[in-house]
Amino acid sequence: MPEASANRLIAVIDERFDDLLRNWIADQLAALRRGQIAENDLRVQCTELLQLIRRALVSGAPLDLEAQAWSGARDLLARISVSRAQQGFTPSETATFVLSLKRPLFGVLHTESKDADSLADDIWTATLLLDQLALHTTEVYIRARQELISRQQQDMLELSTPVVKLWDGVLALPMIGTLDSSRTQVVMETLLQRIVETGSDVAILDITGVPTVDTLTAQHLLKTVTAARLMGAECIISGIRPQIAQTIVHLGVDLGDVITKATLADAFKLALSRLGLTVARQRVAPSAAPASAPTAD
Amino acid sequence: MDRIPILRMGPVLLVSIQVDMHDQLALGLQDDLSNAITAHGTKGVLIDISAVSVVDSFMGRMLANIAGVARVLDAITVVVGMQPAVAITLVELGLSLEGVRTALNVEKGMAHLQAVVASAGALSHSTDDADGAD
Numbered sequence: 001m002p003e004a005s006a007n008r009l010i011a012v013i014d015e016r017f018d019d020l021l022r023n024w025i026a027d028q029l030a031a032l033r034r035g036q037i038a039e040n041d042l043r044v045q046c047t048e049l050l051q052l053i054r055r056a057l058v059s060g061a062p063l064d065l066e067a068q069a070w071s072g073a074r075d076l077l078a079r080i081s082v083s084r085a086q087q088g089f090t091p092s093e094t095a096t097f098v099l100s101l102k103r104p105l106f107g108v109l110h111t112e113s114k115d116a117d118s119l120a121d122d123i124w125t126a127t128l129l130l131d132q133l134a135l136h137t138t139e140v141y142i143r144a145r146q147e148l149i150s151r152q153q154q155d156m157l158e159l160s161t162p163v164v165k166l167w168d169g170v171l172a173l174p175m176i177g178t179l180d181s182s183r184t185q186v187v188m189e190t191l192l193q194r195i196v197e198t199g200s201d202v203a204i205l206d207i208t209g210v211p212t213v214d215t216l217t218a219q220h221l222l223k224t225v226t227a228a229r230l231m232g233a234e235c236i237i238s239g240i241r242p243q244i245a246q247t248i249v250h251l252g253v254d255l256g257d258v259i260t261k262a263t264l265a266d267a268f269k270l271a272l273s274r275l276g277l278t279v280a281r282q283r284v285a286p287s288a289a290p291a292s293a294p295t296a297d
Numbered sequence: 298m299d300r301i302p303i304l305r306m307g308p309v310l311l312v313s314i315q316v317d318m319h320d321q322l323a324l325g326l327q328d329d330l331s332n333a334i335t336a337h338g339t340k341g342v343l344i345d346i347s348a349v350s351v352v353d354s355f356m357g358r359m360l361a362n363i364a365g366v367a368r369v370l371d372a373i374t375v376v377v378g379m380q381p382a383v384a385i386t387l388v389e390l391g392l393s394l395e396g397v398r399t400a401l402n403v404e405k406g407m408a409h410l411q412a413v414v415a416s417a418g419a420l421s422h423s424t425d426d427a428d429g430a431d
Binding site (some may be wrong): 187193194199201227229230233 | 376406
């Protein structure tokens with residue numbers, strides 16, 4: 001008899017509202033790590049949720065969480081869940097917010113109950129209700145996390161292949177992240193397209209941000225270098241860290257006649273000298289000194 | 298039968314491929330070019346493929362062959378203006394055209410050829426006295 005149970009639940013919540021709230025908050029504070037959430041915020045959230053649960057029970061449909069009556073409680077839980085996901089709570093800690101209401105609620109049901117049968121009914125109804133609410137928080141929590149992850153993936157793809165122009169005729173491609181086949185394809189196409197657009201003679205592939213280089217990655221790099229060479233541009237690979245240099249040698253990867261440099265600065269210096277440019281220190285300044293810049297020999 | 302025109306500019310032969318190559322055309326070009334190199338004592342060949350959008354493995358090999366034939370006849374070959382899509386295709390086909398020089402466009406290719414031809418002690422031609430096609 002869920003209706004009868006619901007009515008008794010409403011009565012219990014009305015009569016023992018303050019007890020419920022105090023015990024509920026105390027349980028949560030004991031379960032959470034210290035300082036994760038301010039007691040005042042928690043009190044506001046708990047009070048609001050308890051009131052919303054009561055209102056939903058009064059307006060009927062005690063166990064149908066999809067019903068209109070529960071929309072207030074659902075929205076509140078969704079808000080709390082999303083904000084906790086952002087604050088770095090675990091899913092269990094988020095669900096505990098609802099589940100920790102069980103002990104205080106069962107406690108008051110027990111003290112207020114008249115007979116064993118109705119007590120069992122009441123506890124069953126309350127359990128069903130709180131479980132559904134807790135599942136709802138977990139679902140919202142996971143959805144919020146997934147949105148975060150997919151947004152970050154998108155950002156990473158967009159950020160990971162910028163082709164920058166260092167000088168007239170010198171392009172640089174700072175690669176960040178692991179190089180897999182699909183990303184290398186994007187990198188290669190972007191680079192070749194920019195070479196055509198800018199008419200650059202030298203392209204520097206900087207792999208400082210590539211965490212590991214295996215044979216496949218090396219092969220991808222070599223393909224990019226060869227394609228650029230076919231179009232008439234020279235490629236320099238820079239930013240090879242000591243561990244990666246060792247890996248390349250241990251794997252027996254043959255980089256052929258590809259020019260490699262330890263740092264982007266070295267590669268840029270070489271690129272400038274290929275174009276017949278030098279960087280000169282500015283002469284000790286007469287007041288109207290000309291701007292110092294790489295100048296043609 | 299169609300032929301690809303070979304233009305003489307001083308010590309350099311200029312070939313501009315404006316159509317998609319088929320096999321017969323490529324073989325004809327190889328013949329004509331080797332004859333022209335011997336006839337004119339050419340030191341450099343510049344092949345412009347900026348209008349070529351489709352290549353296959355045969356076409357890739359023909360480019361390498363032409364460069365090889367030219368080298369035997371003491372001329373260097375520069376392939377210029379390759380489209381990105383063409384470059385990617387050739388790399389995926391495993392054809393890296395070792396031994397073929399490349400440049401981004403005709404201007405850079407010509408500058409490169411003239412530098413090499415001049416440093417090889419050939420006549421330091423200007424291209425002004427270039428006359429027309431064969």
